[in-house]
Amino acid sequence: MSELPGNPLMWVLIASELAVFGLALMGYAGARAKDPAGFAAAQDQLDRLAGTVNTAALLTSGLFAALANEARRKGLRRRARWCLAGAGVLGIVFLVVKGLEYSSELAAGNDIDSSPFFTLYFLVTGFHALHVVLGLAIMATVARFDTVENIESGTAFWHMVDLVWIMVFPCFYLLR
Numbered sequence: 001m002s003e004l005p006g007n008p009l010m011w012v013l014i015a016s017e018l019a020v021f022g023l024a025l026m027g028y029a030g031a032r033a034k035d036p037a038g039f040a041a042a043q044d045q046l047d048r049l050a051g052t053v054n055t056a057a058l059l060t061s062g063l064f065a066a067l068a069n070e071a072r073r074k075g076l077r078r079r080a081r082w083c084l085a086g087a088g089v090l091g092i093v094f095l096v097v098k099g100l101e102y103s104s105e106l107a108a109g110n111d112i113d114s115s116p117f118f119t120l121y122f123l124v125t126g127f128h129a130l131h132v133v134l135g136l137a138i139m140a141t142v143a144r145f146d147t148v149e150n151i152e153s154g155t156a157f158w159h160m161v162d163l164v165w166i167m168v169f170p171c172f173y174l175l176r
Contacts, residue, residue, distance in 0.1 A: 005069070006153030014160045017131065021164045024127070025171055028120050035116065040176060042117035045110060050101045051173040054094050055165065061090035062162040065139075065155035072151045080151060084143040087158060091136045098129050121172055128164055135161045 004011050032039045068083035105111070105118070112122045135158045142154035 004156075006149055006156045010153040010156055014156060017160060018164070021124075021128075021167065024120075024124050025167060028124065028171055031116050031120060038115060039117045042110070042115050042121075043172065043176075045105070045108065046121070046173055047101055047104060048173050050097050051169055054097050055169050057090045057093045057097070058162050058165050061087040061094075062159055064090065065158045068151055069155050072146060072148050077146055080146060081143045084139050084151070084154075087155075088136055088139050091132050091139075091158075094132055095129060098125065124168060125172065128161070128168055131161050131164065 064083045064087035068080045068087065071077075071083055072080035102122075110118045112119050135154075138154045138157050142150040
């Protein structure tokens with residue numbers, strides 16, 4: 001198939017969002033290169049388990065989104081909606097875990113002004129969390145107006161949210 005699934009305008013949005021996150025991560029890499037010790041010390045304060053749980057939640061939600069596409073293409077509207085709901089529940093799990101993580105960081109005295117690392121951490125992961133919220137709204141909308149094209153468009157956005165997290169997670173939580 002030579003055509004992209006879903007609405008072409010969604011792909012314009014996805015491309016622009018990937019460019020924004022790409023630039024943000026390049027900025028992160030540049031700032032980290034200037035202060036590797038400071039970034040490593042701040043990074044050690046993050047909860048890697050929370051980041052890992054969130055990665056599992058988003059990747060599993062992506063599976064549910066893919067299953068929703070498959071079900072809708074087969075005409076199984078109810079199954080597609082249930083799969084979208086499963087993806088949405090896992091998106092909410094991501095937001096709850098991220099909220100608990102932010103609360104823990106703030107309680108430890110780490111906020112957006114604490115260090116360059118935490119400035120970038122809160123900005124990038126907060127912007128990503130905003131995209132999770134937007135993705136949840138999109139998926140709820142396409143579950144209601146559940147044409148094949150709508151579900152393909154909504155889940156394409158959701159997969160972009162997953163992809164961004166797969167780039168953000170190692171940068172902030174794992175790479176040393």
